[in-house]
Amino acid sequence: MTSEAESRPFNAASFYAFLQEGRFMGVRCRENGNIYAEARPIDPISHSRDMEWHEFSGRATLSTFTCISVAPASLEAKGFGRNNPYCTGIVTLEEGPRISARIAGVDASNPQNIRTGMALAIDLTEIDPDEPGLVFRPA
C-alpha cells in the first residue's frame, strides 16, 4: 500500500474512496488484531486507537438476507421496487467480520431459492460513484 493510502483517516470518506479505487479496505487494531469492515478510528472491544488499514479478499458467505419490494428513493431510482425487488443482507467476510451489503446476481423475486451460507465475492463493478455501497454476488 502506498504511504498516501496508509495515512488516510479512518472514516467513511476514506472507506468509500478506496472502494471506488477498486479496493475493499477495513481496519485492523494493531494491539489485538481485531478486524472491522467499517473504517472505525477506535476498536470498540479493546478501546485501542492504534488502527491500521486492512485490505479484504472480498470473499464472503451469506449470513442472512431479505428481498425488498418497497425500495428507498435511491434504489427506486435504479429501477428497484414492487415489480423488481432487490436482495440485501449481512455477509460474513472470509477474514471474520460481518457487514451489510446488497446481493446482486440472485433472483430476488424467488427468495426461497437464495441460500444462506452460499459463497459470495465482492462486485466492484456495481459501485455507484454517486451513492457508493457494498455489493456482493455469488462467487
Place this chain on the structure above:
Amino acid sequence: MATTRSRRLARSVSIVGAGLSQFGAYPDKTSRDLFVEAFHDMQENIDTGISAQDIEAGYLGNYSADLFEHQGHTAPIMADWLGMTPTPITRVENACASSGSALREGVMAIASGMYDVVLVGGVEKMTSLPTEGVTDVLASAADGLYEVPAGLTFPGIFGAIAKAHMDRYETNLNHLLKVGVKNHENGKLNPKAQFQVTVRDMMDRRKARAEQRGESIPDWEDELDFLNDARANPWIAWPLRLYDCAPITDGASCVLLVASELANQFTDKPIHIAGIGQATGRPLHDAEELTSLSAAKIASAQAYEMAGIGPEQVGVAEVHDCFTIAEIVASEDLGFFAPGEGPHAVDEGRTARTGDRPINTSGGLKAKGHPVGASGVAQVIEVYKQLRGEAGERQLDNASLEFGLTHNVGGTGGTCVVNVLQRG
C-alpha cells in the same frame, strides 16, 4: 462491568395519570394538536385533576418532527400549547424508543430529588409524508454510512432477522402472521387503536367489497389463507409482508410521574416504577447474534434486578412489535420463552389475552398503531391500565396482576428501554 452493577432509584417514583390521543391518520392535526389531546385525556383521568402549572418539568419523546413536519425544537412548542411555560421541558430522541427514554429521564429527575411532579410523553405526526418518504425517514435511524448504502430499510433489517430466526429455529411464515392476527384481535377491543378490526374482519370486508363490485369473490378459507395471498398481503421485505409491519400513525401519549410519597394526593391507585433498564446495541452486522437484540437482554436484566423479580412474575407485557418477528424475538430476549420457543408459544396461544403470557393486550404497535416517538409511553399506559383494572373489554384478570413490563426498542436494537411496573 457497568451493565451488571446493582442500581436503585434514590427515591421511588409512581405513575398517577395517563393520557393518549386517538391513534390513526389525521390530516388536520399536527404534533401539538395530538399532544394537547393526550394531555386533556390525562387530565380527565387523574382522580384529583392536574393543572399544567403544577408540573415542574417535562420530557418529550419525539423522533423526527424535523423530517416529518419540518419542525425542530418541538418540546417548547408542546409546553407552550399546554400552558406550561416557563417550566423546563426537554426533547429526547432515541428513534422509536424516544418516549421510553423520556420516561426514564423523568423517573431519574424525580428520584434525584430535583422535582416531585414531572410530565413525560411522546408524539409523532407521520402521515404528512407518503409511505416512501416515511420509509426514508425511518431508515435514517439505521446506520447511514454502512447499513443504508447497502439498501437496508427498517422492514429489511427485521426481514433479515426473521430469515436468521427461520434458519436457526423452527420459525416459519405462519408464526409471524399469527402474531399479527393475535394483536389485531386485541386492537379490536382498544377504543384508541388505529385498527379496531380483526384480520378476519378485514378479510370479510374484502370479500364483501368484491361482491358489491360484481367481481369474483376470493375463496380465502381463513385468516392465514388470506394473509398468505400476495394480492391481499403483498411482500414488503421478504419474509415480511404488509401485515407483518406496524402501520404509519399519528399519535401522542403522556403520563404524570410523581414522587411515590405524594402519589396518594393524586390517586388511590398509583402504579409504581419497580425497575428501569436501558442498554445500547450495535448495528445488526456487528451484533453478537442475528436472532436476538443484546440491548433488550441487558435492559431487561437491569429492570428485573431493580424490581427484584424474574420474567415468570410478569403478568402482562407490552413489547415492541414494530414487525411481527420483533415480538417473537422480544419474547425470547425478555426471558418469557427460551430462544427458539417464541414461535411455538404464539402457535399455542400462550401470548394471547387468554394465554399464560399475555403480550400486547393493547393491540401492540401492529394494531394500536406506532407513532414512533409516542410508542414507549403508550406501552406504559396499557400496562398502567391493566394493573389498575381499567383496560375495558381487553382487561386481564386484574386480581392476579401485580407486575407488568414494557419493552421499547429504538432502531434495530441500538436502544432498548425496559420498565417493570408494580401495582401500588
